[in-house]
Amino acid sequence: MGTVLGPGDSTLARTGSDHVRAWFASDGVTQASEKELDHRLDRMAREFLQAREASTDISLAELAGYFRESRVPEEPADLKAYLSALAEPVVRHSTHTASPRFIGHMTSALPYFVRPLSKLVTALNQNMVKSETAKALTPLERQALAMMHRLVFGCPDEFYEKHQDDHGSTLGAVVSGGTVANMTALWCARNAALGPVEGFAGVEQEGLAAGLRAHGHTGAVVLASSLAHYSVQKSADLLGLGSRGLVKVPTGPDGRLDLPELRRVLHDCRRARQRVIAVVGVAGTTDTGAIDPLPEMAEIASEAGVHFHVDAAWAGPLLFSEEHRHRLAGIERADSVTMDGHKQLYLPMGIGMVFLRDPELARCIEKQARYIVRPRSVDLGKRALEGSRPAMALFLHAALSLIGRRGYGALIDEGIRKTRYLAGEVRRRPDFELLTDPVINIVVYRHVPARWRPKAWAPADNAALNAHNERLQKAQRRAGRTFVSRTTLDHTRYGQTLSIVGLRAVLANPLTTESDIDAVLEDQAAVAQSLAN
């Protein structure tokens, strides 16, 4: 195996740089090694993808024991030995995110074409920061961004003809994930809100403290519902507003931002001469999938002259569904929108997107350098948080082409249908209680042991129920047959004084069937039973 798999493999160090170079070659010997390795890793991947259970039952502490060595190996490892270590512990104990019974997070099985495409993306090794290192991928990414921009904002043909490839325009950015997308949007919003005025060159140049002084503000804040993703708070810290610069607007028991509260907070900020950098609407909260009242928020933000950002990292792809896209009405009035490719676009991890309604907005974050991203270039790195980055846009482009609007629509419809099935089963079974009526494909419920039934428990029992559900979720996770996550809801039909620990299911995997859903609930009942014994 040694001679086929690694040109020069463990003799590398003894024989010097010729062998190192051989690993990079595209000649027959290296191609044969690559093919052989590919074959072996494919076999590992195939087994991994066929797993039905959510994970193995090894403990985290035991698993960590495999990875204790903290020195870079002096000599190259034997490839055969490394492949064994890849097989076990790495692949064997990785989380089965593609399992139809792993319905606890926003990861899923992926369409088959993304795996071969990954290899192509790596082989091309393009760097999207500038067109000199991404000649064809630059217009391809601009096209994919235009398609998504059009899906969100629906501007006319002329708009895309003008802006898609214009060096002065930025329809959006492909970024590493939703967090960087939210940061990018709020960065643009901050720099636009505190732009140049007489005697002040703008916050981009002079910084936040000077910006507040020049504009006569006592502080700057972002407003979002208390259920906004924690990346909004992270952005507030990063951008210099402080974590408390995210003002959390209360929600109703349905998880949607409370509009009168938003108006009140805006009013209070104005009175305190706080500059509101942005109002953030959530389209699909991480907790329960709730969608904020976007049209009304757009109106309120517009009246107040404030940037309106919509974090649609999760629910954005509802736009593909004839049946469900109406739930995102108002998103077209946003100034910026976040979406995630590795969530409901079913792309590999590592692709987020931000879309900007005004193609000139991102000029307020523009940076240049003399070795790259020069002023009149079409380089994508000119107005972006990240620098060098991979051609993840190829996955997006391929999926938009190969799945198409109707294909994505069908995936969305199917996930929501199955979520309703789960909710129905939870309602039907006496040992479970539904905590949220699912709006999209996330549902939160809990297990209620017999002694707390019928559900006429006193509030004082809630702590015990919470502890029970936390224990249950941890034991279920440890056992590894099925998986849901857990969260804590502060505002439910029981009011705002009880924090309720819930089991959280996300129905995004197209492979999950009704019988898998039944199996998850039955597994939870069985785990609960064994905890009781």
Next chain:
Amino acid sequence: MGTVLGPGDSTLARTGSDHVRAWFASDGVTQASEKELDHRLDRMAREFLQAREASTDISLAELAGYFRESRVPEEPADLKAYLSALAEPVVRHSTHTASPRFIGHMTSALPYFVRPLSKLVTALNQNMVKSETAKALTPLERQALAMMHRLVFGCPDEFYEKHQDDHGSTLGAVVSGGTVANMTALWCARNAALGPVEGFAGVEQEGLAAGLRAHGHTGAVVLASSLAHYSVQKSADLLGLGSRGLVKVPTGPDGRLDLPELRRVLHDCRRARQRVIAVVGVAGTTDTGAIDPLPEMAEIASEAGVHFHVDAAWAGPLLFSEEHRHRLAGIERADSVTMDGHKQLYLPMGIGMVFLRDPELARCIEKQARYIVRPRSVDLGKRALEGSRPAMALFLHAALSLIGRRGYGALIDEGIRKTRYLAGEVRRRPDFELLTDPVINIVVYRHVPARWRPKAWAPADNAALNAHNERLQKAQRRAGRTFVSRTTLDHTRYGQTLSIVGLRAVLANPLTTESDIDAVLEDQAAVAQSLAN
């Protein structure tokens, strides 16, 4: 082909969700489709990787013409048609970053094992934000970070035993690239510099303006050489200091930061009650590969009580070389260090790293959420700029194991040796002028047509020489046979009053031979000749 390649392919929309689901399955039919697609993409990749020339000669405008449609396709594309479009224009006109004659940017050929590994990483689809979705990859990443931390800081065994897997410790972070690594380091530095004091909860909570007031500063700045990467300026803007919050310290003609100037700037900042958030040392400037005087800078920063960050995105891997690691002496005194995997660690695009000497430093950026990243978890997303992200650490782990310290050392040595060869050739040829003595594997030179020889031109000729070299680089790029980049140097042996346009070569590709280097110079001479005609 249709029946093998796409289960349900273009009939998807007509036949509904069953076919959509089939694309995600791991059954025999989908496996056969995946295998067939893999085979076809492999063939494309193989041809691509065998290209000797740097790129094709299609113009950017013509290329953009292929990507004009701005609507998401309604129905799924025919897979055969999509593959044709992938072959040409996408793959055919992608930049040949692996070509031995593409020696202009920090991209290179990659070792063969990263391509099959890409597919495995996508198949595993782990989300590194928390261990629930990255059970084995979490300790694997922590191990890879510890290995690199040890390479940089060389702490004793007990240190790694204590901190490697401790939920309260952060030895570093794997991020999407060097830019985010620098941002993360400076974010930590800012939050630590303006931490909680009596009556103030810290900049993380209360923001920058309040932080400056509470600490009695008039402003906050970062100090770095004028040749620091533009991501440092981007960070200064993002963090609220403003682009001008990056105070650029002059360099000598060798591109290294001027120490007396640094002392002077520090003194001026102190007098103006400006808080210096960090002093940034560059280990390998993008322009010329210069390495700042790190030991002296560490001393100065330490005396001033200021965070010392080293941006070693490019030159960090010199630490693997017995011959050259001495050039990075002083890096072990840094508080934080940036490195890039997709540069001289020869990993695919999309992996940067930041390392922190103090494992508790990152607590000042910690965020939590109730669905993930809870307080006592080992979740990697707790103290990180990004949220969901792919298991890029697997590439790092594999390469450290399979290439080892000596393998990487040989690659580094070889690149520097070849750079000296190029510099020698430039010196030897009358039509070229060496602008920088290479320290590592970057060299800047220019073409000097006969009419400006012997090199006794008047300063007034410099503009014409600049224009000539810019034209030359653009024509060379357009022709596509070979590639170097270009930059502008402000401080050379000609002093600081002349800005000089230079041709910039980066010798990172292990496949580049002396004859490739000769071919690049000869191509430039030929392009210059044809421009003259």
